[in-house]
Amino acid sequence: MSDHSLAVLEYHRLLELISGYVQSPAGRQVIMRSRPAIALAEVQSRRDLYADLLALLDSQRSLPGLHAEDLGDILSRVAPGSAVLPGEDLLACRSQLDTVTEVAAFLQEPDSRRFVCLSRLGDALQPCPELRQALQRSLDHDGSVLDSASDTLRTLRRSSGNLERRIQRTLEDLLKNVELDEVLQEKFVTSRNGRFVIPVRREARNALTGLIHDHSNSGQTLFVEPSETLPLGNELVSLRLQERDEVRRILAELSARVRERLSHFRRNQEILAELDAAAAVARWARDFDCRLPAFGPVLQLQGARHPLLLAQFRQDGQGRVVVPLNLSLPKEIKALVITGSNTGGKTVALKTVGLLVLAAQSGFPVPVEEGSLFCLFDNILADIGDEQSLQANLSTFSAHIANIAAVIKQAARGRSLVLLDELGAGTDPLEGGGIACGILHALLQGRTMTIATTHLGMVKNYVHSHPEMINAAVRFNAETLQPEYALDIGRPGASHALHIARRMGLPPAVLETAEGMLSQEHLRLEDLLATMEAEQHQLSSHSAQAKATHAELMRERSALKQQQETLQRERKRILNDAFKQAEAIVSNARRDVENSLREIRESAQSAQHVAAVPPRSQVDAAVVKARKLIAEKERIYESGLKYTAAPVRPLPLAAVVPGQKVWVEKLAAHGRITAVPEHGHKVTVIVNAIPFVLNIADLQVSREADQPAVPPPVRVIKPRVSGQTSHEIKLLGLRVEEAIERLDAFLNASLLAQLEEVRVVHGFGTGKLRQGIHTWLRKQKQIRDFRLGKDFEDAGGAGVTIVRLK
Missing domain, CATH: 1.10.1420.10 (MutS, DNA mismatch repair protein; Chain A, domain 3)
Structure with a gap:
């Protein structure tokens, strides 16, 4: 690049x-x-x-x-x-x-x-990890070496510490000697040059034997190490030297491990x-609301924004907004020429394209909208701005031409993006226009995509007549005389030079002279371009309104979809809660029956309540009543479940009439048809006071019919003990469900009769009946245990199960 x-x-x-x-x-x-x-x-x-x-x-x-x-x-x-x-x-x-x-x-x-x-x-x-642990063990937060770095260092520092405390105690005892009150300047222990000393008056120097290590700024105080601690001080210095060497050894070892x-x-x-x-x-x-770049065969930018302008406007804090650039070039187009007023919009568009292509080829996310595509270029070549070179003694025009000559040469080396600002400017318009057309023609010969800006009418005409080139205009507001920075591809833009000059205060006489110098054809062309620009502005305004309306409709659609999902989740929750409630109702009812039966048995076994034991008929009646209670609670639950469950029968066309009650599966709710069109497959349905236009295929027959409700019959389960003797029940040839129902009634009666052991005759067969009975018996709390009959011991052998009751 x-x-x-x-x-x-x-x-x-x-x-x-x-x-x-x-x-x-x-x-x-x-x-x-x-x-x-x-x-x-x-x-x-x-x-x-x-x-x-x-x-x-x-x-x-x-x-x-x-x-x-x-x-x-x-x-x-x-x-x-x-x-x-x-x-x-x-x-x-x-x-x-x-x-x-x-x-x-x-x-x-x-x-x-x-x-x-x-x-x-x-x-x-x-x-x-091993080196990291060694560094953690050896170094403190300030980089000093810790005692834990080595056993030797820990021992040396412990010895030094003990020796320091010993020296300090010796000197503190010396300070307490009253005979030295006239010798000492003050009574404290300090250190000089790594040795522990005490302050002594200069005039009393000979009264204390020791080694002078320092003196005060005034010279009146000498810092003396008494002879009593000199050997200890020497030993401390030796320990410190050994410590220094050990620290250096540790640092050298750690440095070597880092080097490895x-x-x-x-x-x-x-x-x-x-x-x-x-x-x-x-x-x-x-x-900056950027998106990852996508690459394709054409350059297509949607909602492109210049990142540096975004940052500048954000920093200014004035609420200015970068107008997004939309640019889409067909595959056959190799040159785009941007025209329009001289107010900066063209150059911004040029720089936006160039910088975003550079960013995309760097892999960076770019500030564009979804659907944008970038081409991959071998070279990105630009000639933008004032290229005047004082060192080379070149004018603005000469500098531009020198750069463009180099651009044409480099562009031939691969697929290139060429960006040229103010092509043909800086010289006579007629000659400049010819040179600009020649440059565009030369760049068409290779694998080059060119985007250029210009004011020259000759260039606009040349581009319009060439099948591989296309004009574009930066939209301009004629009232405010400001560019709107939106790019309209497919038409050239007017320069608006006279309008801008009039607004900027140029005298009318000057403008009249200028208009007189221009040909009528040129003026008509400028007026035509300005009219086209105004019409384009109006179309863009209508398009923006349509997009806003569409966006609002999409938001409403999204809200309705969320409402539908919420209703469906609520429906599932209600059904789940209903199931749990039903299970709790049935479980509580069964527990109540078991408690009642247990109380009856306990009463029957108590000697003091023998006379109060109810006759067999009353006990059977109690069992029937309990079972009725369970059945009634099940009926109540099933009735509620029928109301909340979604129907499955589709709505026939004959039922599509105003006033018909329907079930709307998508909304998981009931509604009523209010309007039916003469043709088509959509109807208006009111759901929760909100009208919806829905497909007939999405409607089903509502189970909330307007006919009077008929209460479902209550199912009463009566105990059947046919085939039962006093201690035995025969279940031969029955299905598992029917056999368990009879066995349940038989065991309840046996418990009331205070039987301790009963026989259940199920036979041999495939073994399915026996397995089903055994599985059910394991779940019954009133059963103490059970076993399969034994050959030669129990009549019927393995075709019988012996059950012991609690």
């Missing part, structure tokens, strides 16, 4: 904007070194990484802090074989490993593994910087 084009299109300013979102200097360097790629695979690789970071932000998660210190200088200094790093530098190395460990753990989480690019970078990180893993530290730094830069791009993209 041309450095000149990058500078003209302000690519570096875009990088500066994005780098404001990084957390580390290394991340900023990665951003500032970014350049557009020309290979699709490289662009896609960068894009995929940014896509992962954007998806991570969307999941309300973010990478751990990536503000690790840049280790470049430290790693360079430790590379020589004998280099020893100070504790502060080793602490920086530990900080990197701490960050690497945290980031690697985050990217190993199951929720992070779906991000392929991030996972790949996370797998490449080297946490060096230099490649790991350098690779970690590269990955952390890359992650920081990518995370910054994602945050910038979210802040």
